[in-house]
Amino acid sequence: MVKSxxxxxFTVSLKELTIDxxxxxxxxxxxxxxxxxxxxxxxxDVLLETAIANWGPxxxxxxxxxxxxxxxxxxxxxxxxxxxxxxxxxEEYLDLGDAALTEDRFRSAGEFFERAAxxxxxxxxxFVHDLDQARVAHQxxxxxxxxxxxxxxPIGRRENIAFDGSVLVGILRFPEGEGPHPTVILIPGLDSTxxxxxxxxRSFLERGMATxxxxxxxxGEVEWTLPIRPDxxxxxxxxxxxxxxxxxxxxxxxxxxxxxxxxxxxxxxxxADLPIQATVALSGPYDFGDSWGxxxxxxxxxxxxxxxxxxxxxxxxxxxELTMExxxxxxxxxxxxxxxxxxxxxxxxxxxxxxAETSGPSELxxxxxxxxxxxxxxxxxxxxxxxxxxxxxxxTGTTPDTQ
Numbered sequence: 172m173v174k175s176x177x178x179x180x181f182t183v184s185l186k187e188l189t190i191d192x193x194x195x196x197x198x199x200x201x202x203x204x205x206x207x208x209x210x211x212x213x214x215x216d217v218l219l220e221t222a223i224a225n226w227g228p229x230x231x232x233x234x235x236x237x238x239x240x241x242x243x244x245x246x247x248x249x250x251x252x253x254x255x256x257x258x259x260x261x262e263e264y265l266d267l268g269d270a271a272l273t274e275d276r277f278r279s280a281g282e283f284f285e286r287a288a289x290x291x292x293x294x295x296x297x298f299v300h301d302l303d304q305a306r307v308a309h310q311x312x313x314x315x316x317x318x319x320x321x322x323x324x325p326i327g328r329r330e331n332i333a334f335d336g337s338v339l340v341g342i343l344r345f346p347e348g349e350g351p352h353p354t355v356i357l358i359p360g361l362d363s364t365x366x367x368x369x370x371x372x373r374s375f376l377e378r379g380m381a382t383x384x385x386x387x388x389x390x391g392e393v394e395w396t397l398p399i400r401p402d403x404x405x406x407x408x409x410x411x412x413x414x415x416x417x418x419x420x421x422x423x424x425x426x427x428x429x430x431x432x433x434x435x436x437x438x439x440x441x442x443a444d445l446p447i448q449a450t451v452a453l454s455g456p457y458d459f460g461d462s463w464g465x466x467x468x469x470x471x472x473x474x475x476x477x478x479x480x481x482x483x484x485x486x487x488x489x490x491x492e493l494t495m496e497x498x499x500x501x502x503x504x505x506x507x508x509x510x511x512x513x514x515x516x517x518x519x520x521x522x523x524x525x526x527a528e529t530s531g532p533s534e535l536x537x538x539x540x541x542x543x544x545x546x547x548x549x550x551x552x553x554x555x556x557x558x559x560x561x562x563x564x565x566x567t568g569t570t571p572d573t574q
Contacts, residue, residue: 207299218250218469222293226296228547232365234289243290254304258311262451265315285369288316292366297469299476304315305461306395313323313364313392316342323369325376330383332413337396340412341365341385344372346417351565352381353424354414356407359384360455360544361399362432364391371428376556379566381420385410387436389477398479401492403436404443411445424448428556430544431455431516434508435493438525442501449505449563451556454514454544460491466516499528504531507561509552511541534559 223244231237239260247256258555268283291312295305311431311490320327325344327492332339342365345352354373357368365384372382386392387406389399415422426449434455456462463471475486506529510522519537526535537556538548545552 192342216249216474219247219253220237228542229544230293232546232549233370234286235293254298254301254308255296257290258308260316261290261294261311264290266345278323278324282318284315284319285323288312288319288366291315297473299473311373312366315338316366321364332409334406334409335397337393340392341383343381343383344376345381347377347378350419352379352419353423353426353566354381354383355426355428355560356410357382357384358387358427358429358433358436359367360388360433361477363430363442363520375560378557378561379568380561380564383414394477395482399477403439404445407440407443407445421569422446426450426560426564428560429453429455432459435459438495439498441504441506442498449506451507451509451560452525453509453552453556454511454517456517459493460487462517463487463490468565472514495525498526500530502529504529505531507536507556507559508533509536509545509556510547511538511543513541514543518544
């Protein structure tokens with residue numbers, strides 16, 4: 172029985188098992204419909220309990236105020252209310268932004284709209300059982316960020332890139348000083364998007380690098396028109412061709428950073444014949460299919476939806492296409508792999524294997540207490556990753572001969 176949100180969850184039957192217990196016991200046949208909140212079942216409440224208990228570090232590491240996290244999650248009574256609860260929180264920041272604009276407090280308005288975008292994004296985070304509601308929240312996240320961009324410091328701008336009958340969308344921001352600037356492409360994971368990346372952008376911008384936060388196939392604005400695909404070298408080729416035409420970008424110094432499934436995409440780009448000088452892969456899988464049985468039902472269902480699979484079995488087959496098998500020896504330029512030993516989605520042995528099989532200079536930053544995305548130890552990985560990238564992209568002031 173579930174005692175409360177703050178006490179231990181005791182498991183006495185299949186329907187009372189938490190996501191983590193299901194994964195540990197190797198339950199692979201559970202489908203999302205088995206715990207749909209619309210059915211009023213106990214599993215819906217377990218979903219909510221598990222989300223609240225586990226997602227705090229992820230949210231607060233990427234722009235959610237800790238007090239807001241506690242307040243908003245306390246107001247949510249069922250998993251069906253997750254999207255609407257976080258959307259209400261986002262509305263508060265939209266109102267604050269509008270008020271700031273009327274008083275010509277433009278920087279504050281930008282910060283409020285930026286946070287509203289983040290909250291709308293987290294409203295639809297893994298909320299794949301009600302895609303209509305999720306899509307509305309996502310559209311509002313895009314709108315809020317679009318309002319924020321010209322008010323941020325530094326400002327940001329949207330870039331649209333034609334790809335495979337659709338349009339990839341990225342947010343481009345430049346650091347202070349004259350360009351052209353070394354530039355880092357930021358790649359989200361399974362259900363993260365560019366709306367989540369302001370804090371990550373800051374770590375690179377403050378070290379003199381431009382950032383390009385990208386929604387690729389199956390992500391953010393593109394998830395509604397293109398499915399997840401394994402061959403990100405095709406995505407990278409088109410994106411890099413677009414960036415090469417922007418005079419403020421130093422195309423001789425391009426880096427890539429990716430998180431979670433984006434860590435796989437980053438490694439995949441590093442293994443391609445593309446003008447990428449350095450790559451950071453944070454908490455990515457070596458072989459997504461090999462991890463399938465350990466993934467919680469929410470993550471598996473999200474992949475099923477984002478890959479446009481017709482059922483769970485097809486999703487698993489598509490997951491097995493996302494692998495670095497036979498590609499690691501093609502990585503010849505600097506690679507930093509960051510992994511937490513307490514990652515519940517992907518084993519840290521994936522990171523060890525990736526580093527061991529590369530042909531070029533590679534480094535493993537393995538964090539003993541790190542969770543998935545190492546969101547609970549950002550002070551140990553985010554500054555280090557940004558410093559590492561600045562050094563390998565030869566940003567002025569980061570190497571001994573330029574200090």
